[in-house]
Amino acid sequence: MASVCDTETHTVTTGVFTFVITIALLTITLLTQGKFKDLFTVKELLPKLLLIGIIGFSVNFTNFFGFKFGNEQTGAFLLKTDVLMVNFASWLIYKERLTKKDWVFSLTMFIGVLMVIGTDFTKMTFNAGDIFFIISAVLLTWNTFNISGILKQKKVPISQMTVAYYNSLITMTLFITTFIATGAMDDIPIAFGSTGILISLVVSGLMQYCLFLSYYKALAELPAWVVKVILLLIPIITMVLTIFIYGTVPTTTALIGCVIILVSAYGIIKEQNAKAQVQAGK
Secondary structure, eight states, X not given: OHHHHHTTSOHHHHHHHHHHHHHHHHHHHHHHHTOGGGGGSOGGGHHHHHHHHHHHHHHHHHHHHHHHHSOHHHHXXXXXXXXXXXXXXXXXXXXXXXXXXXXXXXXXXXXXXXXXTTOOGGGOOOOGGXXXXXXXXXXXXXXXXXXXXXXXXXXXXXXXXXXXXXHHHHHXXXXXXXXXXXXXXXXXXXXXXXHHHHHXXXXXXXXXXXXXXXXXXXXXXXXXXXXXXXXXXXXXXXXXXXXXXXXXXXXXXXXXXXHHXXXXXXXXXXXXXXXXXXXXXX
């Protein structure tokens, strides 16, 4: 959705709209749950929360600029490599035990995603703008472990919603600051003057909100690499949304990719259950 918005509006404008909607929904959720006060009980963790927010902004900023100045097909491929980066980091740095099946299913899901998003390797070219995609993937990998670490530490208990809120708030603030500094406010009439662009921006904000709810909860309970692999299901959700919103018709390749993703996801979940049973039996 973000790439669709960026083709018509300034990169920063897309970020502002997306995170204003996200922070509004998170605020409503916290107030409804009576947990807004929890935001003020984590002062000791503010430096780490600030870092997560700054990296979160940088991930989105480099991502948006990649689609603006890089090759879209190349970017679609490079941005998905973060799942493999997390796998390797989990194995090499954090000493996670990944079985052969874990690696195979991760790789087949990755291939399935490339099929769903319609990656055309014949149209892939590498230019200077594509470095933004690589930087975005590396930063996203780094932040995955930052978020997972802060949620799993026991010294200062913190909820998933609190981490998500600070991440969104800092990211939104940085986008608004950049928005004003770059004079991108001329894009406001464009966004509100086009139903298609406005719908894309709203859907982008809604998806970001839903991603925060599921992503942070998963990172608090599961190994980071498992969460990143399962997130490869998102292209299927995006495809379904574009079918209903824009009336697009998925290709046979995309449908086959969906099947590969779902089968691989089932395989990973089954493998994790098997590991859990082994651990429980010890």
